[in-house]
Amino acid sequence: MTVALAVPDVIVARAQAGDEAAFEALYRAFETPVYNLVRRILRRPEDAEDVLQETFLEVVRNIKQYRGEGHLWGWIRRIATTKALMRIRRESVRETESMDEEPGKPGMHVGANLDLERAMERLSETSRAVVWLHDVEGYTHEEIADQMGKSVSFSKSQLARAHARLRRMLDQGAQA
Amino acid sequence: MMHCTMEDLGALQAGEASVWARRHITTCAQCQAELELLYQRVAQLKALPSLRPPRDRWPAVRDSLRAERSRRRRTWGTWTGSLALAATLAAVLLLRPTGQGLHAELSKAKQQSATLEDSLKQYDTNGRVMSGHAAAVVADLEDRISELDGTLAQREQQVQDAELVKLWRERVGLMRELMTARATRARYVGL
Numbered sequence: 001m002t003v004a005l006a007v008p009d010v011i012v013a014r015a016q017a018g019d020e021a022a023f024e025a026l027y028r029a030f031e032t033p034v035y036n037l038v039r040r041i042l043r044r045p046e047d048a049e050d051v052l053q054e055t056f057l058e059v060v061r062n063i064k065q066y067r068g069e070g071h072l073w074g075w076i077r078r079i080a081t082t083k084a085l086m087r088i089r090r091e092s093v094r095e096t097e098s099m100d101e102e103p104g105k106p107g108m109h110v111g112a113n114l115d116l117e118r119a120m121e122r123l124s125e126t127s128r129a130v131v132w133l134h135d136v137e138g139y140t141h142e143e144i145a146d147q148m149g150k151s152v153s154f155s156k157s158q159l160a161r162a163h164a165r166l167r168r169m170l171d172q173g174a175q176a
Numbered sequence: 177m178m179h180c181t182m183e184d185l186g187a188l189q190a191g192e193a194s195v196w197a198r199r200h201i202t203t204c205a206q207c208q209a210e211l212e213l214l215y216q217r218v219a220q221l222k223a224l225p226s227l228r229p230p231r232d233r234w235p236a237v238r239d240s241l242r243a244e245r246s247r248r249r250r251t252w253g254t255w256t257g258s259l260a261l262a263a264t265l266a267a268v269l270l271l272r273p274t275g276q277g278l279h280a281e282l283s284k285a286k287q288q289s290a291t292l293e294d295s296l297k298q299y300d301t302n303g304r305v306m307s308g309h310a311a312a313v314v315a316d317l318e319d320r321i322s323e324l325d326g327t328l329a330q331r332e333q334q335v336q337d338a339e340l341v342k343l344w345r346e347r348v349g350l351m352r353e354l355m356t357a358r359a360t361r362a363r364y365v366g367l
Contacts, residue, residue, distance in 0.1 A: 020238065020241070023237075023238070024238070027234050028234070031233070032229070033226070035227060035228060036228075040227070049230070049233060052229055052233055053236055053240075056233075057241070060241055116217065120221075135218045135221050136218075156183060156186065160181065160186050163214060163217065167182070167210075167217070
């Protein structure tokens with residue numbers, strides 16, 4: 001998702017000075033892109049909501065450190081991504097692919113309506129994160145590896161594996 | 177016949193593919209179709225609708241921020257309470273005959289500081305919108321006073337009276353500035 005948000009400098013300056021109304025203005029400007037980003041990564045909506053809240057608390061606590069170098073969205077996005085990835089690490093018990101995509105297996109209902117969005121939901125959160133950050137947000141494998149604390153080859157193989165799985169699921173959906 | 181793996185296709189997409197993959201893709205219709213599907217999937221991902229939060233989380237964020245600020249103020253209040261006690265003790269000690277001039281100055285600075293502290297209590301900033309400049313001035317002054325209080329709490333027993341007088345005068349100066357900033361900032365501004 002391309003975000004072209006422009007927040008007036010005066011809002012940032014007021015937020016840096018501790019003005020609560022300016023904090024709210026920042027929240028309103030970025031709540032949807034932040035939520036969309038973390039929701040695309042995290043499987044559970046309630047986790048995404050929690051990360052949205054944690055992200056803005058972090059933004060407000062550290063807004064004085066934002067020096068205006070680079071787009072504000074880039075700075076906020078990095079905080080949101082870090083929080084979402086932390087959540088995945090913390091709750092690694094969920095870190096399994098949700099369903100087997102082999103046709104005929106119990107629990108597998110890949111119908112004609114299975115679209116890309118639903119196929120994405122079936123990926124593990126790590127795979128979702130790599131796909132979304134690389135293909136949509138434009139992160140490089142180096143940046144993803146850095147944020148995940150993994151290697152570049154891990155990021156590349158996760159992306160390839162996720163695409164292979166998406167490909168199969170969409171193919172099966174189209175044939176069903 | 178060997179075909180491109182998904183990693184090969186990803187590398188082709190990124191312009192980082194091996195010589196073999198780059199050659200193969202020019203002649204293999206099946207791999208060309210797979211690469212095209214990959215491009216389409218990425219385009220479809222980018223075109224997915226934006227998901228909006230189901231509930232407004234701002235009130236929760238705001239309440240957490242207010243609670244944090246309140247905790248910080250209480251911490252500041254604890255520092256100033258300790259300093260008031262220190263001032264009382266110092267006043268008792270000052271009754272001793274040595275260095276009467278400096279002691280009197282120190283006592284006076286502490287008294288002025290305590291008076292300003294009381295006066296500031298009438299200005300409650302919660303829920304009021306300040307101009308960016310005014311908010312910055314107030315925040316900066318509060319930070320500086322808090323920092324100075326930390327120094328005073330650590331050095332009250334260690335430094336000479338002359339140094340203490342200087343620190344306390346500095347505190348009085350900052351408190352006066354804070355008083356002025358709070359008293360004159362009652363101007364509401366919209367965003």
